[in-house]
Amino acid sequence: MNRYLLILSLFVASLLQAKLQPFDGVAAYVDEKVITIDTVINELYTANQLWKAPLQQQLIANQTYFPVFLDLLIDRILILKEYEASGMNLPQQHVDEMVQRTIANNFDGNEAILHAELRRVGITYPEWLKQMRENAIVDAMRYLQVDKKINVSPKRVREYYAAHPEQFTIADGMQISTILISPDAGRATADVILQALRSGGDFAELAKENSCDEYAEMGGFRDFIKPEEHFNAEIVDAINRLKTGDISDVIEMNGYCLIVKKGEIRGGTLRPLKDVWPVAEKAVRAQLAQARYAQWIETLRAKANIRIMSLGTTNNGTEE
Numbered sequence: 001m002n003r004y005l006l007i008l009s010l011f012v013a014s015l016l017q018a019k020l021q022p023f024d025g026v027a028a029y030v031d032e033k034v035i036t037i038d039t040v041i042n043e044l045y046t047a048n049q050l051w052k053a054p055l056q057q058q059l060i061a062n063q064t065y066f067p068v069f070l071d072l073l074i075d076r077i078l079i080l081k082e083y084e085a086s087g088m089n090l091p092q093q094h095v096d097e098m099v100q101r102t103i104a105n106n107f108d109g110n111e112a113i114l115h116a117e118l119r120r121v122g123i124t125y126p127e128w129l130k131q132m133r134e135n136a137i138v139d140a141m142r143y144l145q146v147d148k149k150i151n152v153s154p155k156r157v158r159e160y161y162a163a164h165p166e167q168f169t170i171a172d173g174m175q176i177s178t179i180l181i182s183p184d185a186g187r188a189t190a191d192v193i194l195q196a197l198r199s200g201g202d203f204a205e206l207a208k209e210n211s212c213d214e215y216a217e218m219g220g221f222r223d224f225i226k227p228e229e230h231f232n233a234e235i236v237d238a239i240n241r242l243k244t245g246d247i248s249d250v251i252e253m254n255g256y257c258l259i260v261k262k263g264e265i266r267g268g269t270l271r272p273l274k275d276v277w278p279v280a281e282k283a284v285r286a287q288l289a290q291a292r293y294a295q296w297i298e299t300l301r302a303k304a305n306i307r308i309m310s311l312g313t314t315n316n317g318t319e320e
Helices: 003-017 037-047 055-086 092-106 111-121 125-145 154-163 186-198 203-210 233-240 273-303
Strands: 026-030 033-036 173-181 221-225 251-253 256-266 306-308
Touching (some): 037 055, 055 125, 055 273, 055 306, 092 111, 092 125, 111 125, 125 273, 154 273, 186 203, 233 251, 233 256
Antiparallel strands (some): 026 306, 173 221
């Protein structure tokens, strides 16, 4: 039994033990479509390169993120159905360009690496091409229904700037704690650690146990530094968006994963709005896009017949 099948069997066994799983292996019904448990786990496994994590962490990650990926698959089915009903026809050239970009960015431009990876996760090349076309359709639909309809007014930008001064302040000093996850441990490990932190885990202890940088012995703690002198612009931007005491999402960079906790700020100078306008405008656009996307998906779900298999279901999906 390979590693993926072992994780699948362990995960399904744990669900059966908790009586959270119908015996036919169905996770959800979306109108006439069926989403199996295997499909959800395979998506989660592939998206997070979960095979790189230790076995126990793989199982924890599957149990933690299964509902998240199930929701994503439901949304995907609904968006693809909306595309079919719209009569749109996405040009094949657009899909071909997306395929080439993916190979260039994710597989060093080498199709042999892509085919080796597909063999390892048990996906055929035609199946992968189908997924890529569906990805392109979902992206196009999201642009038309969400991004294209967003208009960021100057008033909103000014209001955001006034409400979030901490994001636009150059601090004289800031306490920062970090957990740096090596490429060998991978994103899956970082996700498990982040979940532990969100559940009340001690940042310093988790840093000592898992971080691979020179600050690990100190629990990842750095006392009153200027972030822009120690981190790249992407990390500084993520830190600036945090409030004191907040923990960032996982930040990926060159194969490493970073989790940051923002501590006390000492002094600082608020940057003029004209200097940070693009940053504030981007933040407002992201907020509006998130809200509009949620509203759009809610509308699609309201029109569909969705049944998510849960406690007390049997293999025919009826209540016990």
